[in-house]
Amino acid sequence: MSEIVLGVGASHSTLMNTHWEETLHKDRAERFRDALREARDELARTRPDTVVLIGSNHFRGFWLDLIPPFTIGVGECVASGESGTPKGPQPVDVPLARHIAESLVESGRFDPAFSARLQIDHGQSHAIQYLLDGLDVEIVPLVVNVFAHPLPTLQRCEELGHAVREAVHSFPGDRRVAVVGSGGLSHRLPWPDWREPHGDDEEFMVGAWLDGRANWQKYDARRREIIRAAEASLTPEFDDEFLTLLERGEAHRLTTFTSEELEKAAGNGAQELRTWLLMAAALEHAPARRLAYEPMPEWLTGMGVAVIDPAAVDAGQST
Incomplete structure (x- = not known):
């Protein structure tokens, strides 16, 4: 039987790549980067064949002409390569990806979109x-x-995590x-609600999200300018509470939030916690180990890393 050997939750920011030298809190930045390396080493230690890679979309792989709640890459996967992130084709575990997609549909519980030629951005x-630096693994992009x-509601994301776990376990081999x-x-990103933009910058953003499929690079310079001009809006208290829930195996409590409540509590960027919640559910909400938390106003984000090792939990080693 196939098995899930590790879970990792990690923040992302392309400003790590483009503005490292301008970072004021270098000690925090280095601790976060070291935690990413530690998580990478944990992945190497558990020797996965495949990584189910759950990420968000920043309108470089999806646009407002079509936005599914969940999309699984079941064929080719190409990274857009913005801001110094990897660019080009990525190795996909096609048999497992197609099995997960088919299992979700056959269960009658989910109808995910699928893509035989998926473009991802820095969200993954x-x-x-x-x-995954230096690891010989394939991915299943979600x-x-x-x-x-x-x-999609937070509850729906948690349910999907459990369903992904079942699909992995049912994969032959x-x-x-x-x-x-x-x-x-x-x-908090300076991004509008696409349904009601206000002012030139927000109108520009919505236009980029609607029209960028053929030429998203055309809009990228001004997008970056708008983001760099934004003031940081972090909520370390919320971040600590969430990571504490993760450590206790209680991340499912996040499902009590509506989307509006989550944005009010921790900004629109906190909507990305759906990816952590989905990951934790796929690990049956086993207790996590926090590797780092660093508030990084220069990167506009509270940066965290945590791992869930089911073997450590079974051995009674996890906190």
């Missing part, structure tokens, strides 16, 4: 860059809509599978 390629309302959730923690 940041994890490829730092967590993209969650977290920025174009209406969003002996695949060793890790699950990575990329995104969060608290942050």
Whole structure:
């Protein structure tokens, strides 16, 4: 039987790549980067064949002409390569990806979109860059809509995590599978509600999200300018509470939030916590180990890393 051998949750920020030298809190940045390396080493130690890579979309792989709540890459996968992240084709475990997609549909519980030629952005390629560096693994990319309302509910994301676990376990053979959730923690991006933009910058953003499929690079410079001009809005108290829930195996408590309540508590970027929640559910909410938390206003984000090792839990080693 195939098994899930590790779970990892990790924040992402392309400003790590593009503005490292301008980072003021270098000690925090280095601790976060070291935690990514530690998580990468944990992945190497557990020897996965495949990583189910759960990430968000930042309108470089999906656009407002079509936004599914959940999309599984079942064929080719190409990373857009923005801001120094990996670019080009990524190795996909096609048999497992198609099995997961088919199992979800056959269960009658989910109808995910699928893509035989999926384009991902740093919502997943940041994890490829730092967590999968040098590892000989294939991926099953799973993209969650977290920025174009209406969003899938947090409860629905948790349920999907459990269903993904069941699908992995039912895959014939002996695949060793890790699950990575990329995104969060608290942050607020200067992004509008696409349904009601206000002002030139917001109108520009919505236009880029609607018209960018053929030429998303055309909009990228101004997008970056708008983001760099934004003031940081972090909520370390919320981040600590969430990571504490993860450590206790209680991340499912996040499902009590509506999308509006989550944004009010921790910013629109905290909607990416759906990826962590889905990952934790796929690990049956086993207690996690926090590797780092660093508030990084220069990167506009509360940056966290945690791992869930089911073997350690079974051995009574997890806190």
